Amino acid sequence: MQHTDRPIANPTIVLREEFDEWALLFDPDTAEVFGLNPVSVFIWKKLDGKHTADDILGDLKKSCDGVPDDAKNHVEDFMQSLVEKGFAGYEVKRG
Amino acid sequence: MTGYSLKLNKSHKWHLMATDGTEEWLKGLASIMRLKESAEGRGQRLIFFRKGRIGKEYRRPPDGWGIKDFKSMRFWQHKEAPYILCEIDEKDGYELDIIRMFYALHPVYDTIKESGGMPLHAALVRYKEAGILLAGAGGTGKSTSCQRLPRGWQVLCDDEVLVVRDGRDRYFAHPFPTWSDYLWRRAENRWDVQRATPLKALFFLEQAKKDEVKPLTKNEAVSFITESTMEVSRRDLRYLSGEEQRISKARLFHNACGLAGSMPSFILQTTISGKFWVLLEEVLSKDV
Secondary structure (H helix, E strand, O other), rough: EEEOOEEEEOOOOOEEOOOOOOOEEEEEEOOOOEEOOHHHHHHHHOOOOOOHHHHHHHHHHOOOOOOOHHHHHHHHHHHHHHHHHHEOOEEEOOO | EEEEEEEOEEEEEEEEEEEEOOHHHHHHHHHHHOOOEEOOOEEEEEEEEEEOOOOOOOOOOOOEEEEEOOOOOOEEEEOOOOEEEEOOOOOOOOOHHHHHHHHOHHHHHHHHHHHHEEEEEEEEEEOOOOEEEEEOOOOOHHHHHHHOOOEEEEEEEEEEEEEEEEEEEEEEEEEEEEEHHHHHHHHOOOOOHHHOOOEEEEEEEEEOOOOOEEOHHHHHHHHHHHHHHHHHHHHHHOOOOOHHHHHHHHHHHHHHHHHHHOOOEEEEEEOOOOOOOHHHHHHHHOOO
């Protein structure tokens, strides 16, 4: 089964932006709390099924200074960790 | 009809009422929680019935009641009814009676949650009018730490605390019963659950080789507070539907964020013989 390369945030996951520029994700099924730094928050908000990792990296470079050369690996690793936790997923390709 | 009043903070009031067949059971609950008998007063009415004995006069309107089933106890609620009906099964026994007592408080917890509060798996101790929580899972040393506190400290409970938020975003801690004491050891302790102590700081216990206090960031505190409230809340949540559980847990998470933002939280590392309370007194002396 093939899926798209544009991940979608799990709609049951709660995002709370509260303290400084950090945020928290909360999974109401497992009661797990997951901390996000400001860059992770930026990425999380792009998980709408319309952005690939490259798209997100491009937007990140437009918004932030000093994005390191190996940022793509970090973005992909972070997105994969969210998928593994069940915080995000991929839509299955039709046909 | 025998009744007892329960007040948590000035804005949260309940009137617990027994009908035929539930008087002795409710009297037991009221005794454990040090509730006084009173004529019907203000507040949400919780009316307790034996199974099948809810009179038609209470089921008005006849349709549209929401039911929460806790196996040996059921709650009937209707948006147009000024009370909650609590139906208890006929089968009795000491352990069942105790289990029903903590489930009977489900409507109380619900109301407190809706206003930003939550139950926590913690001891409540008091030092010069300041309340602090010593939180931790079973075996982390809550009870032992409480037993070691010297004169000047007051232990109000050592297992469960209900944190209530008032209309001015202040938090008050209420000592709640250690139900396991009744279930496993048939204890006869009593808890003055209506006694409110202003909450000043949260400490999450860890056993260590050295007594130490480490401040938590707000985000870290949310994680610890959420874990603590889930430890208590799970016993009720498991009887709810999947969607009801998600909504309730999300509410508790948001409340944990509110609490973490309002007061300092720390890791408290303790040893078997160290004077950890000196560290607590230092934290409190800094006008937290």
